[in-house]
Amino acid sequence: MLKLDDTGPRLLIIDDDPLLRGMAAHTLRHAGFDVNEAEDGVQGLALIEQAPFDLLLLDVMMPHLDGYEVCKRLRQTRYGSRVPVLMLTGLNDSASVELAYEAGATDFISKPINWTLLTHRVRYSLRAGVAIESATRSRERLERAHHIANMGSWEWGADGQRFVCSPELARVLAAPPEVVMQARPDDFLALIADTDRETVRALRLAALVEGEPYQLTFAIRRFDGEVRTVFEQAAAVIDHNGRQVSVEGITQDITDRVEAEERIKRLAHYDVLTGLPNRQFFSEMVGPTLDRSARLSAGCAMLYIDMDRFKSVNDAIGYAQGDSVLRLISGRLKASIRTSDLAMDARAPSQESMVSRVGANAFTLLLVDIADDKQAALVADRLLQAIAEPIAFEDRELVLTASIGIALYPRDATDAEGLTRCAEQAAYAAKSAGRAQHRFFDEAMNVRASARLARETDLRHAITDGQLRLHYQAKVDAGSGLITGAEALVRWQHPERGMVSPGEFIPLAEESGLILPLTDWVLETACADLRRRADMGLRMVPVSVNLSSPSFADDGLRAQLEALLKQYRLDPSCLVLEVTESLLMSDVERAVARLQELRELGFRVSLDDFGTGYSSLGYLKRFPIDELKIDRSFVTDAWRGGRDGAIAVSVIALGRAFGLQVVAEGVETMGQSTFLLAHGCAQQQGFLFAKPLPSVDFEALLLDNKVLPHKPDQAVHPAPSSGTRVTVT
Numbered sequence: 001m002l003k004l005d006d007t008g009p010r011l012l013i014i015d016d017d018p019l020l021r022g023m024a025a026h027t028l029r030h031a032g033f034d035v036n037e038a039e040d041g042v043q044g045l046a047l048i049e050q051a052p053f054d055l056l057l058l059d060v061m062m063p064h065l066d067g068y069e070v071c072k073r074l075r076q077t078r079y080g081s082r083v084p085v086l087m088l089t090g091l092n093d094s095a096s097v098e099l100a101y102e103a104g105a106t107d108f109i110s111k112p113i114n115w116t117l118l119t120h121r122v123r124y125s126l127r128a129g130v131a132i133e134s135a136t137r138s139r140e141r142l143e144r145a146h147h148i149a150n151m152g153s154w155e156w157g158a159d160g161q162r163f164v165c166s167p168e169l170a171r172v173l174a175a176p177p178e179v180v181m182q183a184r185p186d187d188f189l190a191l192i193a194d195t196d197r198e199t200v201r202a203l204r205l206a207a208l209v210e211g212e213p214y215q216l217t218f219a220i221r222r223f224d225g226e227v228r229t230v231f232e233q234a235a236a237v238i239d240h241n242g243r244q245v246s247v248e249g250i251t252q253d254i255t256d257r258v259e260a261e262e263r264i265k266r267l268a269h270y271d272v273l274t275g276l277p278n279r280q281f282f283s284e285m286v287g288p289t290l291d292r293s294a295r296l297s298a299g300c301a302m303l304y305i306d307m308d309r310f311k312s313v314n315d316a317i318g319y320a321q322g323d324s325v326l327r328l329i330s331g332r333l334k335a336s337i338r339t340s341d342l343a344m345d346a347r348a349p350s351q352e353s354m355v356s357r358v359g360a361n362a363f364t365l366l367l368v369d370i371a372d373d374k375q376a377a378l379v380a381d382r383l384l385q386a387i388a389e390p391i392a393f394e395d396r397e398l399v400l401t402a403s404i405g406i407a408l409y410p411r412d413a414t415d416a417e418g419l420t421r422c423a424e425q426a427a428y429a430a431k432s433a434g435r436a437q438h439r440f441f442d443e444a445m446n447v448r449a450s451a452r453l454a455r456e457t458d459l460r461h462a463i464t465d466g467q468l469r470l471h472y473q474a475k476v477d478a479g480s481g482l483i484t485g486a487e488a489l490v491r492w493q494h495p496e497r498g499m500v501s502p503g504e505f506i507p508l509a510e511e512s513g514l515i516l517p518l519t520d521w522v523l524e525t526a527c528a529d530l531r532r533r534a535d536m537g538l539r540m541v542p543v544s545v546n547l548s549s550p551s552f553a554d555d556g557l558r559a560q561l562e563a564l565l566k567q568y569r570l571d572p573s574c575l576v577l578e579v580t581e582s583l584l585m586s587d588v589e590r591a592v593a594r595l596q597e598l599r600e601l602g603f604r605v606s607l608d609d610f611g612t613g614y615s616s617l618g619y620l621k622r623f624p625i626d627e628l629k630i631d632r633s634f635v636t637d638a639w640r641g642g643r644d645g646a647i648a649v650s651v652i653a654l655g656r657a658f659g660l661q662v663v664a665e666g667v668e669t670m671g672q673s674t675f676l677l678a679h680g681c682a683q684q685q686g687f688l689f690a691k692p693l694p695s696v697d698f699e700a701l702l703l704d705n706k707v708l709p710h711k712p713d714q715a716v717h718p719a720p721s722s723g724t725r726v727t728v729t
């Protein structure tokens, strides 16, 4: 290593001739070098071990250890491998010069020494040493860089035969040493994937013959069999005569980067579950396809495929299995497009038909170049068939259906978004028409859809702008006429349409998600009314509130109820929560847990519309409830006997057997009331006693404490005297 301080480069002279050694030292010290001396090889090596030198002058002929041997040993040490060694040889013959180089000498100086030249030779060697050192270092740096970048270099000789491969390239290609030692160009070409091999060969040749540089990414199968993606860059090497001598290139393994990019692309463009394009990517693809169809004046069809009742599939088999069912369906969709016999038709949708997953259980599909709408209908029916193939599932068989909406391009819409929207509306119509079928889009759907949207907006305002009212319908003990409770029933006081019944807007609220804020309002209003009644000193009768499925499933329900009780200082026994069977059946386990939780808090639970749903005895046993409400449909004709009568009678018996309170709803006539009472159902609710009334009117009833059947002439009970008032303390 060349020293940069002012003592000058450190030299070591090893020579057994003291005279010569002294003169050399003198000359070189005079020239500014820091000179050390050793009188034989052993002493010299010892000095070198103590501290490194920048250059060695080494006599060949020495006793014990000659100069060749010293040089050889020096070269084997880590430090000594690079230090310049000048051999002092008295034997000016080519054999000893040869031997000196073989031993690793950098250069030689023959004796007798020309003292004037000695200094120059030493200086020259030192300079060369520095240059070599820095070249070595930069080569090492390059190798390290190549190593890090997973790249290697190669050189292909102009004769077309010689292929020199850097150790780094050998690593990139997982090449065994024997291949690297005698690399032949063909060995390396053979690694390239069939599809790319000729391209690479042609490019390399063009670089060699015409000096044309190139860059290319291609796949290789490494010597160890692994397939990787590489990026290669090469250019011709031209000598000082302007002749092309070789092609030099670097080859970089970019597999990891490519894979990472692919992953990112997949995540951005594809649905993780099915591997199908996602909504956004699908729209991007549809645009150009439609443009192309426009140029060809060809038609397209957009199909919106919405799986029917998929939620209950998920409920029944769990989400993980539900996911695999969706994957299976997406595979069927793709397959039935591919094998479509429409492909026999020259104008038929081709490979360009595209499927994508656009919602949790919805897919879209674009049929390209269809001749007419009949073709689209054919494909839709084929898809419905494919979807309906039974799916073996554990010991069961699952048969799924879908509703498919079809929108035509350019008739219904001319862009991806418009087409999808129309197809979705048509699918919605197919669903309403009974599912498991296809429907074409028509303008009326559009009108209906916008009307629906307008109603939704309207309802949203109703909730926030105070257009809702809460009415109360008395629940009565038919034997005594005593009011035992009230059902809270919501009304919409519409600024233009007047009083709108819940039968009209509850379904809309449920579909749009507005049911949650609506229920919040009902619960709060019911609690506020209860508080007011208590403050007025009225008798407290519990209020029943209807809970729709989203409200019942809402994890915030418990906290919300507790907060309301606290705020209005009410006892949980003030509230009865009315739920329907179908609501409970969508997830029985969870429903049971939720019911238990609510009852432990002190709320009572009533099973509404009993008789219209599953009415499964097994489930009735499992659900922890307090009350059964016999649906009006059984009540209406019960008194005539017959089937409805039998059902009503057995429901009453069943409820009593389970220790439940049984309430008959929709009691309109004395005949019905008497029949029910006779069969043990005293709790009744219906127009016979009271219609749903605004809170003040209901409170007036409460004040009387009792209600009378509306048609006194048919009354089976004597008219009650004025009721006793019970006050709450």
Ligand code: C2E
Binding pocket: 473, 488, 489, 490, 501, 502, 503, 506, 522, 545, 546, 547, 548, 608, 609, 632, 665, 666, 667, 668, 685, 686, 687, 688, 692
């Ligand atoms: P529901 O829970 O079965 O409520 C009983 C319905 O029967 C009420 O209709 C009531 O007015 C009606 N009704 C009562 N007695 C008689 C009768 O003697 N004859 C006849 N023909 N009908 C009678 P309404 O108020 O129109 O409510 C309809 C449905 O809307 C309710 O059925 C309930 O499912 C739902 N609903 C009402 N208010 C709410 C609410 O606040 N939240 C939720 N989630 N749903 C509600």
Ligand code: CA
Binding pocket: 487, 546, 578, 608
């Ligand atoms: Ca109800």
Ligand code: CA
Binding pocket: 608, 609, 629, 631, 665
């Ligand atoms: Ca009911």
